[in-house]
Amino acid sequence: MRFNFSFRKTQPAAVVNHEGAVAYQLTPALELYAAVATAALSDQYYEKADTRLQRLRELVARNDPRFVAQLAVYAREKLYLRTVPLVLAVELAQIHRGDNLVSRLVARIVQRADEITELLAFYALANQRQGTKQLNRLSKQLQKGLALAFNRFDGYQLAKYDRAGQVRLRDALFLVHPAAKSPEQQHLFDQLVRGELPTPYTWETELSALGQASYATAAERPAAFRQKWEELIGSGKLGYMALLRNLRNILEAEVSAGAMAQVVTALTDATAVARSKQLPFRYLAAYRELLTVKSGHVGVLLAALETAIGHSIANLRGFGPETRVVVACDVSGSMQQPVSQRSKVLLYDVGLVLGMLLQSRCAHVVTGMFGDRWKRVALPQGQVLRNVQELYRREGEVGYSTNGHLVVQDLIRHNERVDKVMIFTDCQLWDSTGNDASLAAVWRQYRRTVAPQARLYLFDLAGHGTAPVQVHEADGVALIAGWSDKVFDVLQALENGGTALTEIQRIEL
Known part of the structure; x- marks a missing residue:
C-alpha cells in the first residue's frame, strides 16, 4: 500500500466513546491488540487513518517490546494482515535496543518480496526522510532482518514483486546488502540490479499477453x-x-x-x-x-x-446442544463503512459473516440484529453466506442507531436464561432513546437477576480503544477483535480459561 499520513500529537480525552456515551478504557495491551486486529490504515467512520496510525505508535511505546513483537507475528501469521505488522516492526525499532528482537521479527513477518519495499517506504515516512538516498542510515536491526528476508526469495518471487513504487527492490538490495547464499543467488541479485529478471509465469502475465494479441476473427478472442x-x-x-x-x-x-x-x-x-x-x-x-x-x-x-x-471453523468447540447462545449483529450507521479504500465489503458485512459462522456451529442459538431496535431473525444453519445476504436485505428493518443494550434487555424482559451473548459491533454503543440505558447496566442486572453464570463476548470490529462494558473476567465480559476466522481461536482460549491475549503470548520468537 502507499503510506500517506501525517503525524501529530493527541491529547488525552475523557473515557467516553465517539458517540459521547460512557465507555471503559482498555488496557494498553488489549487496546493495541484491538487496534492492530482491525487496522486497514484507511479512513473509518469515527477515526482517520493518520489518527489510527498515531495511536498505534503511542501504544507500541506503552507496551512490552516482546508483546509488540508477538502481536506483529500474530497479525501476520494468524490474522493474515500484511501492512500493520510492518508498522509495528518499524515503530519497535525506534524504541528498542540491546538485542536482536527486531531483526528476528522483521525476518519472520516479511513473507513476500514486496513487503521489503513496503517496510522501507514506511520507515522513510516514520523518520521523515524523502527518497532512497535518505534511507542510507537505516536501523541496523531492520537492515539485518531485511537481509535475512532477501535470502529466502527465489527468482520467481523477486521478479513477481519487482514493481514501481516509492522504493524498488533494486534500491532495497543496495540499502540492505544481503550476502548471497550461493553463486546462483548472486546471479539473481545481479539480474535484479540490471533489470534482467525473466518475466514470471503468472495468471496475470498470461492473460495480459492474450489481451494484447491480435485476432483474425471476433470468435478467436x-x-x-x-x-x-x-x-x-x-x-x-x-x-x-x-x-x-x-x-x-x-x-x-x-x-x-x-x-x-x-x-x-x-x-x-x-x-x-x-x-x-x-x-x-x-x-x-x-x-x-x-x-x-x-x-x-x-x-x-x-x-x-x-x-x-x-x-x-469446523473444529470450534464449546457450543454443544445444551449451550444457549445469542448472536447479535450491529447494523448501525457507523458499521456501513468499507473495511478499506478499495473494498466493497463493509464492517457491517464482516460482523454478519463472523456472526453467521458462529451461528452455523451452535446447536441452540438465537440470531438477530440491532440498530434502533433489536430484532430476532430465524435463519437456517449451514448457509452462512445466504444468511448474510438475508440479514443484509433486512437491515433497514431495525434502524441505524446503536442500542446494543436492547439485546440483553429483551432477555431480562422474557426472563430468558442463556449461557453466552455474542455481540459483533464497533463497540460505539449508545442509547438513542434518551433514557441513558447502557449495556453495562443491563448486563449487571441480567447477571444478578436471571443468569449469574452468563458470559458476554464483544467482538470488536473497529478497535477504537474503548468498550461499552468493563472487560473483566469477574463480570463475565471478554473482548475479541479482528476480521479473521482466527477470532474463534481466541474464543476457544477464553473457553479454556485464558484471555484474548493468550493466543498472542503463546507465540515463540
Missing part, C-alpha cells in the same frame, strides 16, 4: 481466453485467492464442464482453504459477485463457497 483459463485451472498454478477473485471471469469465459468441476474441487478442499489464509469476508465478496452472473454453473459455485467458508 473468447476461444483463446477460454482455452487459457482451462489451462490455468488444470495446471494448478492458479492460486486459491486468484481462483476466488476470478470466478466471474471463469464463468464468462464459458470453460468446459470438466474445468468447472476442477474449480469446485479446488474451492472446497479443506487443506487448500486453510493454506490460502483467506479472510472470511472474501468468500462473501465472491458470493455476491456470482449473484450478478447469468450462468448455469452459478448454483454449484455458490454451494462450493458455502462449503469452503464452513471449513474455517
Whole structure:
C-alpha cells in the first residue's frame, strides 16, 4: 500500500466513546491488540487513518517490546494482515535496543518480496526522510532482518514483486546488502540490479499477453481466453485467492464442464482453504459477485463457497446442544463503512459473516440484529453466506442507531436464561432513546437477576480503544477483535480459561 499520513500529537480525552456515551478504557495491551486486529490504515467512520496510525505508535511505546513483537507475528501469521505488522516492526525499532528482537521479527513477518519495499517506504515516512538516498542510515536491526528476508526469495518471487513504487527492490538490495547464499543467488541479485529478471509465469502475465494479441476473427478472442483459463485451472498454478477473485471471469469465459468441476474441487478442499489464509469476508465478496452472473454453473459455485467458508471453523468447540447462545449483529450507521479504500465489503458485512459462522456451529442459538431496535431473525444453519445476504436485505428493518443494550434487555424482559451473548459491533454503543440505558447496566442486572453464570463476548470490529462494558473476567465480559476466522481461536482460549491475549503470548520468537 502507499503510506500517506501525517503525524501529530493527541491529547488525552475523557473515557467516553465517539458517540459521547460512557465507555471503559482498555488496557494498553488489549487496546493495541484491538487496534492492530482491525487496522486497514484507511479512513473509518469515527477515526482517520493518520489518527489510527498515531495511536498505534503511542501504544507500541506503552507496551512490552516482546508483546509488540508477538502481536506483529500474530497479525501476520494468524490474522493474515500484511501492512500493520510492518508498522509495528518499524515503530519497535525506534524504541528498542540491546538485542536482536527486531531483526528476528522483521525476518519472520516479511513473507513476500514486496513487503521489503513496503517496510522501507514506511520507515522513510516514520523518520521523515524523502527518497532512497535518505534511507542510507537505516536501523541496523531492520537492515539485518531485511537481509535475512532477501535470502529466502527465489527468482520467481523477486521478479513477481519487482514493481514501481516509492522504493524498488533494486534500491532495497543496495540499502540492505544481503550476502548471497550461493553463486546462483548472486546471479539473481545481479539480474535484479540490471533489470534482467525473466518475466514470471503468472495468471496475470498470461492473460495480459492474450489481451494484447491480435485476432483474425471476433470468435478467436473468447476461444483463446477460454482455452487459457482451462489451462490455468488444470495446471494448478492458479492460486486459491486468484481462483476466488476470478470466478466471474471463469464463468464468462464459458470453460468446459470438466474445468468447472476442477474449480469446485479446488474451492472446497479443506487443506487448500486453510493454506490460502483467506479472510472470511472474501468468500462473501465472491458470493455476491456470482449473484450478478447469468450462468448455469452459478448454483454449484455458490454451494462450493458455502462449503469452503464452513471449513474455517469446523473444529470450534464449546457450543454443544445444551449451550444457549445469542448472536447479535450491529447494523448501525457507523458499521456501513468499507473495511478499506478499495473494498466493497463493509464492517457491517464482516460482523454478519463472523456472526453467521458462529451461528452455523451452535446447536441452540438465537440470531438477530440491532440498530434502533433489536430484532430476532430465524435463519437456517449451514448457509452462512445466504444468511448474510438475508440479514443484509433486512437491515433497514431495525434502524441505524446503536442500542446494543436492547439485546440483553429483551432477555431480562422474557426472563430468558442463556449461557453466552455474542455481540459483533464497533463497540460505539449508545442509547438513542434518551433514557441513558447502557449495556453495562443491563448486563449487571441480567447477571444478578436471571443468569449469574452468563458470559458476554464483544467482538470488536473497529478497535477504537474503548468498550461499552468493563472487560473483566469477574463480570463475565471478554473482548475479541479482528476480521479473521482466527477470532474463534481466541474464543476457544477464553473457553479454556485464558484471555484474548493468550493466543498472542503463546507465540515463540
